[in-house]
Amino acid sequence: MQVGIDRIGFYTPNKYVDMVDLAHARGEDPNKFLIGIGQSKMSVADQTQDAVSMGINATLQYLDQIERNNVGLLIIGTESGVDQSKSASLFVKSALKLNPDVRTFEVKEACFGMTAGIMIARDYVRLHPHHSALVIGSDIARYGVKTGGEVTQGAGSVSMLIKAEPQILALEDGHSAYSADINDFWRPNDSAVALVNGKYSKEVYLDFFQRTFKSYQEKTGIKTSAFSALIYHLPFVKMGYKANQLAITGQDASTTKHLEENFTASAKYSREVGNIYTASLYLSLLSLLENGSLEPEALVGLFSYGSGAMGEFYAGRVVADYQNVLDANATQQMLKRRQKLTIADYEQIFNEALVLPQDNIELNSDEEPGYWYFAGTKDHVRQYKQK
CATH class of the missing domain: 3.40.47.10 (Thiolase/Chalcone synthase)
Known part of the structure; x- marks a missing residue:
């Protein structure tokens, strides 16, 4: 099932x-x-x-x-x-x-x-x-x-x-998670706005991506070239772009091309809306599905990140005729x-x-x-x- x-x-x-x-x-x-x-x-x-x-x-x-x-x-x-x-x-x-x-x-x-x-x-x-x-x-x-x-x-x-x-x-079976008690971003009870250590948060985000992506591949044996798309939590588009560049380093031309193209498709809506925190990764998914090019059974990798911090990588396969819904x-x-x-x-x-x-x-x-x-x-x- x-x-x-x-x-x-x-x-x-x-x-x-x-x-x-x-x-x-x-x-x-x-x-x-x-x-x-x-x-x-x-x-x-x-x-x-x-x-x-x-x-x-x-x-x-x-x-x-x-x-x-x-x-x-x-x-x-x-x-x-x-x-x-x-x-x-x-x-x-x-x-x-x-x-x-x-x-x-x-x-x-x-x-x-x-x-x-x-x-x-x-x-x-x-x-x-x-x-x-x-x-x-x-x-x-x-x-x-x-x-x-x-x-x-x-x-x-x-x-x-x-x-x-x-x-x-x-959704595929399996995932890779990584967590650590750090202070890159938080919002105290007495504050209506968030507090953030921007440079540190960027470093942690990329570190958590590399950790979870590598661990997922080690657990599943799935190579980067097997993914049709990699999508990311996008606090801003350039953050996900940097993670995607790390993912495609050393890949062949074909893999690099389709992962870059589908990242661009996944970032289209976030570029127009901005950061929506918990829903950001899934706005990327919606943008990919509506603007990208995906075949039935295409493997999509998802990187989720929440400051403080919690990271997880998992994957899913596109269902045939998904466009109909x-x-x-x-x-x-x-x-x-x-x-x-x-x-x-x-x-x-x-x-x-x-x-x-x-x-x-x-x-x-x-x-x-x-x-x-x-x-x-x-x-x-x-x-x-x-x-």
Whole structure:
């Protein structure tokens, strides 16, 4: 029995900042952001979008196409939690009108959270093959206005249905994991923005990739040339590019060519959206599937990384006719619908979103009809509504 990814949904907020505009505002050469970092645009979440609302919106892309009564597990991986106790997944479960007997909880380990959820879901479906599992990664990457990490911000969510006999990607047995207690990136309880040692975090990311990729190959005997694509957690595109360059070092021309081409395809959406933490790797997967060239049974390697730090490499095989359950046009419309912000408007929206809204004051969303949003708190209870 194969277990893997049967559906994928994506959501990003309806506002963005152009990296050329940001570079000019910060007195930088635009190529520092466009080429040096590898980003073109950055999605921006206002007060009405959070991990919950974005996760609902991503899942709604395919919810009507599945047997929701078969869903037995719902997991959200996020480092943008909305409550110190109650899981974001309970709000999502309510909005999606899932059955009361669904097991649901939230997972946190920086950007690794969604991968952890997928591994839990995979094992759950193996034991309960007649059930499926929803796994959502949903995050807002915030470092602060005029900070070193500003250009690597973003917002969005990816949702997946994990089930037996999947229609998109069948997960291979085996994985390679590596963890260490380090401080390359973290967000204290008293801070609305993350703290990061940028240079150190880049070094750790590449070190963890090399460790897990090498270990995976040693365990499985799979050579680099066997992979049709290698995809990565992309806090920014250039980071994954550097890891991919390490992977293709010493490979023949054919292997180098297709791994480079498919990396470019996998980075297309991240370049337009920015960093979405737990969902970043899976936005890379969606981008690869919708923009790359993959044959049935093509082997795709996935490198997941969460600062602090946790790394894992695993793989899956593309299912024949996977294109039939994807909607590349919907993704393009999702990106095109966004409105470009001036830098002044971006800074105002960003700083407003750092402040909790006053209790019993209803928030209104400028999203399109049908999307869910955070409407504020009523007697300190979070309220979510559909536009």
